[in-house]
Amino acid sequence: MTKLEAVIQPAKFEAVKDALLEIGVEGMTVTEVRGHGRQKGHTEFYRGREYTVDLLPKVKIEVVLPDLMVDRAVQAMANAARTGKIGDGKIFLSRVDEAIRIRNDERGETAL
Amino acid sequence: MTTGPQPATPASPMGSVVDPATDFALRGLYRHEFDRIRRDFEATGSGLASLSDRTRLVDRLTLTLWDQYFSARGNSGYAMIAVGGFGRSELFPHSDIDLLFLAEDEAARDVIKDEVRSVCQTMWDTGLRVSPVTRTLADCTRFDQDNVEFTLSLLDGRFLAGDAGLFERLHSKALPQLIGRESDVLLQSLSEMTQVRHQRFGNTIFHLEPNLKDGPGGLRDCHVSRWVGMIVALGAGRRPELISTRKNSEHAEMLDAMEFLCSSRCYLHYHHDRDDNTMTWATQEELAERGVATKSGPVTPAEWMRLYFRHAKTVARNNSQLLGQVSHGRSSLFRSFQHWRSRVSNDEFSVVDGRVYFQQASDAREAMTVLHLFTFIARHGVALSPETERRLNDAHRRLAETMPQDRHLWQHLRELLGLPHAAEALRTMHSLGLLTPAVPEFETIDLLVLRDLYHRYTVDEHTFMAIDVLHQLKNNHLICLQPFADLLLELERPELLFLALLLHDTGKGLEGADHVQSSRQLAAATVKRMQLCEEDAQTVCFLVAGHLEISSTLRRRDIYDPVAIRELAGKIGTSERLKMLTLMTLADIKAVNPEALTTWKAEDLWRLYAGTATYFVRSADKERLDAEISNEPAEKVAALLPARREALLQFLDGLPQRYLLSHSPEQVAQHFTMASHLGAEPVQLGLRDTSGQQELTLVTADRPGLFRTVAGILYGWGMDITKAAAFSNRSGIVVDSFFFKDRFRTLELNPTERERFKRSVREILMGEAWLDSLLESRLKADQKPVKLTVETRMRYDDECSPRSTLLEVVTQDRPGLLHTISSALTSEECSIEIALIDTEGPLAHDVFYITCDGKKLTAEQMRSIEWALSTELGDALPNSW
Secondary structure, three states: OEEEEEEEOHHHHHHHHHHHHHOOOOOOEEEEEEEOOOOOOEEEEEOOEEEEEOOEEEEEEEEEEOHHHHHHHHHHHHHHHOOOOOOOEEEEEEEOOOOEOOOOOOEHHHHO | OOOOOOOOOOEOOOOOEOOHHHHHHHHHHHHHHHHHHHHHHHHHOOHHHHHHHHHHHHHHHHHHHHHHHHHHHOOOOEEEEEOHHHHOOOOOOOOOEEEEEEEOOHHHHHHOHHHHHHHHHHHHHHOOOEEEEEEEHHHHHOOOHHHHHHHHHHHOOEEEEEOHHHHHHHHHHHHHHHHHHHHHHHHHHHHHHHHHHHHHOOOOOOEOOOEOOOOOOOHHHHHHHHHHHHHHHHHOOOOOOOOOOOOOHHHHHHHHHHHHHHHHHHHHHHHHOOOOOEOOHHHHHHHHHHOOOOOOOOOOHHHHHHHHHHHHHHHHHHHHHHHHHHHHHOOHHHHHHHHHHHOOOOOOEEEEOOEEEEOOHHHHHOHHHHHHHHHHHHHHOOEEOHHHHHHHHHOHHHHHHHOOOOHHHHHHHHHHHOOOOHHHHHHHHHHOOOHHHHOHHHHHHOOOOOOOOOOOEOHHHHHHHHHHHHHOHHHOOOHHHHHHHHHHHHOOOHHHHHHHHHHOOHHHHOOOOOHHHHHHHHHHHHHHHOOOOHHHHHHHHHHHHOOOHHHHHHHHOOOOOHHHHHHHHHHHOOHHHHHHHHHHHHHHHHOOOOOOOOHHHHHHHHHHHHHHHHHHHHOOOOOEOOOOOOOHHHHHHHHHOHHHHHHHHHHHOOOEHHHHHOOOHHHHHHHHHHHHOOOOOOEEEEEEEEOOEEEEEEEEEOOOOHHHHHHHHHHHOOEEEEEEEEEEOOOOEEEEEEEEEEOOOHHHHOOHHHHHHHHHHHHHHOOOOOHHHHHHHHHHHOOOOOOOOOOOEEEEEOOOOOOOEEEEEEEEOOOOHHHHHHHHHHHOOOEEEEEEEEEEOOEEEEEEEEEEOOEOOOHHHHHHHHHHHHHHOOOOOOOEO
8 A cells, every 4th residue: 555645736636636536536635734845935025014935835635545546646646736837746655554444443455 | 042241240248139130131121112112203203202201111120120129228218319311301212321329328328339339230231321329418418519510410300219208308408408509609600511512512503413412502401491490499499490381482482492302312312323412414314304303294404404493593592591691690700791781771772681671662663773772782792681582572573574674774784784793683683583574685594504514504604603703803813813803994894895794695595506696696686675875786796796706716726826816806806895805705714614714724815815915006007998999897987978988988098907996987987077077177076975984086187296285285184094096097187086084073073164175175286275384284283293103114116017116105104194205206206107095004005106207217216215205204214125
């Protein structure tokens, strides 16, 4: 099993969610986060006041998938989240040793 | 056949033994009878019958066990008492069995320990969840403020077995004495416990998946009402009188509500097979389909939930009134506060202990007085007294028939909506059935349930909450909400925003997929009936129609993308509408559920607002109207003056797009008419009242120092300019608007002064009188130095306009500020092409698009202006950024 963590533009969340649903990914955990990569921040003005926006709004999506689905999911996420500009986000993959469904103690991929 | 593990057989010194045969037989009996009661419930749907049947069954079981384990001891010195729901004979299918083993003294308590354990263990083995306590008589008469629940449970005590005399000593003597002694503390604790419980549910009954037991308007509130009645009676030395007959309409309503809630909760217990009291969507559908508690058979889920909310409202109202009536037992601080509130009494209403009464009983039949009453509630946050509520209920039919729906309603509503407790006043009005006679469009969302995972409240309650969100902004302690609180204070017409909020979801009650358009149509009907002026009506309809626009941008677009910002600004049009729509978005999100507005969302909403507001300022000189290019806002104006279309387009030629967006078509048409008369009268002036301020409109040919001169005249008359905008067209005709507060109420108190004021403006602009003489006396009067709390900042932007340089000045507001700044610019030989002036409390935010000799400023000119302004505004050195 592999855990996918995608940090994407909030504006692309609906598209990424739909893309994942389309390939059969039913469960996901979504968090509102702030951060930046190479995009860094920028300066904004409001009524004469200058403020630096260094941590930009992002959405983090976490899904744990059977290994067979990972490539398709990564592709679906990347395609849906891509604008081609700096700040589109990143996808991180990591191994997951075990999954346990709390309700009935099912384990492994059947618990996903 | 399989058998489960057998429990160990405990033996007591006295020889009491849990008999497995008895255990088995009882379990069989209980299961058999439990199933029979369930079948009876499924056949009759009567929750009350089910409760009493199960109580009788458990009575039988406990008495059997008592006989089995206590028979050898006799009945002297201890008793078994049903308390809690068991004591009230209200045992729901999976409710705990609350048992009190009462002992004469500690010795007796020790003696019965093993028997008590045997009884309880057998009950557990039988499948009953027993919650036993063993107390001596002295324990029960000792008040423990940390365990008020125990004393309350005694109020429901019912003798089961044992020493009847001992029970009587508790029930008829010790308990009344205890309650009499501690009634104030008990009532206070009960009130606090109820408040805490209600807070857990957001202080509203209107949950989409309500909890039938603990939620506001649930069965626990019925118990609280019962306990309050008992404590008050026992405290006064009377026998408690419980609601058991329909002796009046209030009792009948309460009994109906309890019956409804009991039947529904019974169904939930049977359905979930456990003590689960949350009415999920799935169970709502089943309850509706089976017609549980409806008395009229199957209904739709929405209809069933409306029935539920009506009954819950009855319970919540009864509970609130009873707790309100007993407030005299509360702390002296609370009493002092309530007493202070009583000072708000006036000729129409008196307030006693936070409850409002009519001074004249007959006033309850007069719709206008009743509207005054709700405005009074909105202002002072007081609640209706039971007597007032009864009078209003009695007069309901007449009130519904005579309630105004036209401009007379708007006169009241516009005041009410802007008051701090508006939501509570509207909620009260709605619960009495008096809001829909006034605003029939609201009927569509009366107790309307939306079946999604996001909304937690009914649509009407969501609406009241949204209004309350804005009124509570000033009390919030979250840093992320503070800018929104400031923004609300800046609104010119907050009542229009509140009216839009009241109507924004009315379309959800109509068939069709697009609730926004339905709501807009209903809002249009409402504002037409209430006879709002065209401009206000358009604003309300715009807000209702656009109430999801900002949310949509937040969700679907990059909020830092200039294209997204420009598109949003294009849809919204003016900074005032942007402010209102931003606040509407905030309120709408926050009122969906307590967690819906995260700090993350609030910050993004603010950034989107700030970005769009800045765009409005920076784009003012970018997009100018062209007579040759068709333009939708211009065509709207042209439609008003079809015969003069060409002349109108010439007038608009070269004016910034912002000019059209910030004025209604009617206003633009009026400006055009004024410009048409310039030949006869070279200075055209308009003066009108706008919600506590005056607006001076000037249409004339441009000339050097014009803006400075008008600002000076207003200052000379003692007027405080809060907002201003100055635009000019390609032919050199200027349209300036100055909004100002009449500091000395000169125009308000002396109507003849209005003409003299206009004449003064005209004469000075025509060179027939001197500004300096007008300013002289004012300058003398305003010699007192202003304490500066806002740091002066200036900023140039040379990129945002193709033809002029933007100068932005943020500084401390003070009398004559605009005259000071514009004089400095004039003395530097600058021409003000566009001016956008705004004031927020102590802060003045002025934006000027300026040119020198028709060109952008040079770096040297910028430095020179900066130096001059810094000197004039009181800062030793320029503070630029």
